[in-house]
Amino acid sequence: MKKMMIAVAASIFLAACQSNEVVEVEAVESQASESSFSETIDENDEISIEVPYEYKINPVIFTVEPISDADTEVVLLTFDDAPQPPDSKTLDIAHTVRDKGANAIFFVMGQFLESEEAKDIVKEIHEMGFEIGNHSYSHPDMSSLSYDDQFEEIQATNDIVEEITGERPRFFRAPYGAYNSDTEDIADSENMTLMNWTYGYDWVDGYMDESSLADIMVHAPELGSGGNLLMHDRPWTSAAIGDIIDGLRAQGYEMVDPKLIESPEEE
Structure with a gap:
């Protein structure tokens, strides 16, 4: 709750x-x-x-699952490595998503939040109603780090985000999708939900342009109920996101509001 x-x-x-x-x-x-x-x-x-959550993240395949009688035909939009000044497209993406009446999680890296420009972007998208997730501080392979180093990667970014927005992130996504039991324990200790993804293509050769990316994100073989869609702060992603949202809706899916997704609560 x-x-x-x-x-x-x-x-x-x-x-x-x-x-x-x-x-x-x-x-x-x-x-x-x-x-x-x-x-x-x-x-x-x-x-x-108290307002009940309507969805939870499947801890094995990371789909978005209804807790009770919530709509099953939903997908989750997520954007990693946001923002990356000086040529960040995060704000453009956020405005398009909002104008389309959708929502998303923006997963940020602590090292990108050292500049005032990046802090201002994160503050603005948070005030627009978007969830800010943690994507580590320096984008390492978490499974190769010690417990203490992993803890520092996660906590440092949580601290920076809290300083900017007044709230600590509720979700953690490990770089490369690589994590271990230490990562899980640290996420638990920080009252966070661990999250990977079901599919994404905007870093794959052949999909780094507007039309091909929009097409594959809407017609990917991995698309299904509760899909957890991974995208990034990229110019082609920014250009394609409006068509992606329209295409997903044409396929019968609505974009889930991250605020309805379950996570541990801080006292």
Whole structure:
């Protein structure tokens, strides 16, 4: 369960009385009640309610699975290595995805977030409503590192993202999809869900242009319910993403909102 903050306005209205004989008594009681209530809840006060997640990540094949009766015909859009100034396409991708009424996770690398330009981009896409995921600090093969080195890779990027957005990432994607039990333990300790992908093509020879990438992402043999689609901060990906979203919808799939995907909660 995750917490969703909902603003509650504290307006109190006095009920009309039906008899002159009880007007004064009801007025006094209403005034007392209003006075007591206003002492505890102001107009700008917020309360939290619990909202159930609708999906979870399959820990073996990394598809998006419904928890109860949520729509099964969904796919998840994800973008790695974002942003990479000075020629980053992350903002362009984010604007297109939002304009199409879709959502996505942007997985960031800590070493790319040292510049103010990159920090501003991450802050902006977070404020647009996109989830920020952790893709390590320096993009190593995590399975080749010691526990302590893996921990530093993950924690350092979590710290940077929290400094920028005020929130720690809920999802970790290991570079190259390479991880081990240490990675899993660290993700657990950081209250994160480990995530790989089901398919992606924008780094493969023959698909580094707008039309061929859009075609394969929509007609890939790996496409199916709960597909976890991997893309990157690339100019051809930015150019193709609108057609990819349209094509996926034409195939009967909707883009899942990452905020509905289950992850461990911090106290």
